[in-house]
Amino acid sequence: MSNRQMIGAGVIVAFGIALSIALSAQNASKPAPNSDAKPRPAMPQYNSDGALHLPSDYRQWIFVGSSLGLSYSQGGPLSMNMEMFHETLMEPGAYKHFVDTGTFREGTMLALLLHGTGEKVLPARHGKFAADVHGVEMAVKDTSHRAEGWAYYNFGGMGGIRTAAQAMPKESCYSCHVEHAKRDNVFLQFYGLLAEAAHIKVSAAAEHGPTLALNGLDPVMLAGGREEMGKPEIVETHGTLRYQFVSEPNRARFAADPDAIVTHSTSEFAKRYQ
């Protein structure tokens, strides 16, 4: 080997050592693989004062339905009788859960986008399209935040969309949803795509077993003046309705004297929500 070849070989060896040191340093700085790490479900986030954050990616959620000019009075400037396009979007993790189980899991988030209507823009001669966003609202199921489960938020729109909003009073939003929505406060009757994905017949959505009474609140607690969500696995059917309870002893108390508890809890419920 000539001197030059020896220098060349030495450079190659030195380079090899440097490379392997660099690689092992890189490996050491990598976080240890965590085999049981599951993706965490997207959950609602709140400020310290309880206001809900508008999730940054809500416009990428799954589209579940739309309507034109479905009229109902809502609080604020939207109560004007303006025809608007409505689009409902659902957070993808909660969507998958619904498609798999037919239930809205804790932390389910839905967004409603309200658009003004546009028309007569060339080349269109007829018809209307969804123009500017006039409102962004959200429905969130979170019993750790609200005893009754669902809460409703209005992020404004025309004057700019707020990044956080406090829950609306029950009588502005919740009461209409609890009374008229087909399944667990959600207007599934207008979301054909969602119902179809979950293999639910929209027209039969309400006939899916006995209807849930008191929107799932425990009637024994409610008769005693307290709102607490019952567990779907502790239930009792009475007449055409299904009641949920927080505990087995509460279920047994109900079963022993259902009529009295139904009367008291129904009137408490009516006082609060109707």
Ligand code: HEC
């Ligand atoms: C008088 C009845 C009524 C009232 C009051 C009402 N809503 Fe709704 N809401 C509906 C109907 C009907 C739909 C079906 C979707 C649509 O409008 O296209 C709906 C859908 C929604 C959705 C989409 C998810 C779902 O639950 O179906 C959100 C979010 C929503 N409303 C928010 C609100 C907020 C916020 C308020 C209070 C400011 C409110 N709603 C008040 C009737 C009502």
